Amino acid sequence: IVSVLKVALILLRLLKTLHGLIIFRSTNSIMVFVNYGGGGYWFFQHAPWNGLMVADLVMPWFVFIIGTSVVLAISSMQRRGVTRLQLLRKITWRTAVLMMLGFCFLNYSPRDGPLSWSWLRIPGVLQRLGFTYFVLSLLQTFWGQTEIPERAVSTSVKNSAHDICLYWPQWLVIIVLEMLWLCITLLMPVPDCPTGYLGAGGIGDGGRYPNCTGGAAGYIDRWMFGDNMYRYPTCKGLYRTVQPFDPEGVLGTINSVVMGFLGMQVSWIIYFSSVSTSAAVLSKCTRDEGFIPVNKNLWSLSYVLCMGSFSFLLLGVMYFIIDVKGWWGGQPFLYPGTNSILVYVGHSLLGFYFPFSWEMHFQESHWEPLLQNLWGTALWVLIAYLLYRKRFFLKI
Numbered sequence: 001i002v003s004v005l006k007v008a009l010i011l012l013r014l015l016k017t018l019h020g021l022i023i024f025r026s027t028n029s030i031m032v033f034v035n036y037g038g039g040g041y042w043f044f045q046h047a048p049w050n051g052l053m054v055a056d057l058v059m060p061w062f063v064f065i066i067g068t069s070v071v072l073a074i075s076s077m078q079r080r081g082v083t084r085l086q087l088l089r090k091i092t093w094r095t096a097v098l099m100m101l102g103f104c105f106l107n108y109s110p111r112d113g114p115l116s117w118s119w120l121r122i123p124g125v126l127q128r129l130g131f132t133y134f135v136l137s138l139l140q141t142f143w144g145q146t147e148i149p150e151r152a153v154s155t156s157v158k159n160s161a162h163d164i165c166l167y168w169p170q171w172l173v174i175i176v177l178e179m180l181w182l183c184i185t186l187l188m189p190v191p192d193c194p195t196g197y198l199g200a201g202g203i204g205d206g207g208r209y210p211n212c213t214g215g216a217a218g219y220i221d222r223w224m225f226g227d228n229m230y231r232y233p234t235c236k237g238l239y240r241t242v243q244p245f246d247p248e249g250v251l252g253t254i255n256s257v258v259m260g261f262l263g264m265q266v267s268w269i270i271y272f273s274s275v276s277t278s279a280a281v282l283s284k285c286t287r288d289e290g291f292i293p294v295n296k297n298l299w300s301l302s303y304v305l306c307m308g309s310f311s312f313l314l315l316g317v318m319y320f321i322i323d324v325k326g327w328w329g330g331q332p333f334l335y336p337g338t339n340s341i342l343v344y345v346g347h348s349l350l351g352f353y354f355p356f357s358w359e360m361h362f363q364e365s366h367w368e369p370l371l372q373n374l375w376g377t378a379l380w381v382l383i384a385y386l387l388y389r390k391r392f393f394l395k396i
């Protein structure tokens with residue numbers, strides 16, 4: 001235990017010297033790989049409803065590291081004397097660009113017939129990342145510390161309590177947001193559905209609530225966006241649901257902000273232990289039986305806490321390997337990370353065309369999809385490497 005604590009202590013110097021932001025970078029390549037299909041293996045897919053599979057791990061890591069980056073980037077700009085107004089302009093512009101890019105991802109494929117507005121998907125991954133970035137940046141701009149205090153990188157309960165005092169307006173905002181999520185999710189009446197329903201609907205729960213997919217979260221999105229939301233939710237196959245459901249919906253975005261907020265914290269080990277304990281209690285360490293099951297579709301609180309503890313662990317391990325020990329420089333994941341938006345948009349738009357992809361002939365085995373997905377991912381890493389060599393970085 002003592003040596004674990006020692007290692008942890010080293011890890012805790014985290015924010016002061018962290019310059020690699022390696023998770024951000026490797027997450028990008030993993031995301032490309034799982035989006036390509038992860039070799040067709042079941043564990044690389046998303047869980048149909050409750051539960052965790054590899055594809056469910058990626059986006060929250062990304063959101064977490066957005067939180068970390070926001071603190072590093074904005075506090076350094078504040079130290080250089082950039083004013084709040086200038087910061088606000090920059091933050092708003094970036095958010096707007098991310099959202100506009102997000103709207104380019106439609107529910108559409110050429111097989112669907114003529115293109116029309118009805119294929120527009122209003123919520124989405126980039127929209128959620130953009131909004132999360134926006135809120136976290138505001139928190140940092142108005143209530144963040146410019147100097148990251150030495151004592152904040154410590155293990156004791158007293159110091160992490162001190163953190164909370166130091167950043168109390170941020171905590172207040174986050175607590176209010178989380179209360180809002182809990183109240184709406186658990187207490188809002190939804191017509192023809194049980195209050196606080198967290199299931200997938202369809203033939204789940206004995207087929208009693210076929211149109212209740214996602215409970216309050218699904219209801220709010222359908223009310224706000226109608227059909228302009230995701231139409232192929234992961235529960236559709238297994239639960240035979242008919243309602244559209246968007247895994248990047250409005251309600252879940254609240255918890256995405258909370259996830260990013262965890263990435264802004266420095267008292268690593270206290271948060272790691274409390275966050276993982278709360279996740280265990282909320283989910284009762286089961287898939288379906290907990291108070292609030294771990295669920296990527298809803299971005300449920302237990303999912304956020306569980307992924308938060310993974311993120312603290314991963315960031316700590318990466319920090320130790322890369323920054324403290326210098327055993328590894330983060331290659332080749334470094335490269336896609338320097339052009340993450342380009343790679344993300346690129347693989348989403350071009351991903352299924354030659355040479356990234358080809359028509360498969362051997363349906364019955366995994367080796368061809370695996371080869372193809374690895375190939376597609378490797379090509380994007382290569383493209384990112386070449387751009388890095390040319391010092392071309394798409395910044396927004």
Ligand SMILES: *[C@@H]1O[C@H](CO)[C@@H](O)[C@H](O)[C@H]1NC(C)=O
Pocket residue numbers: 210211242
């Ligand atoms: C569920 O919705 C579908 C179409 O949206 C409708 O046809 C069906 O009657 C609804 N079922 C129930 C039980 O309300």
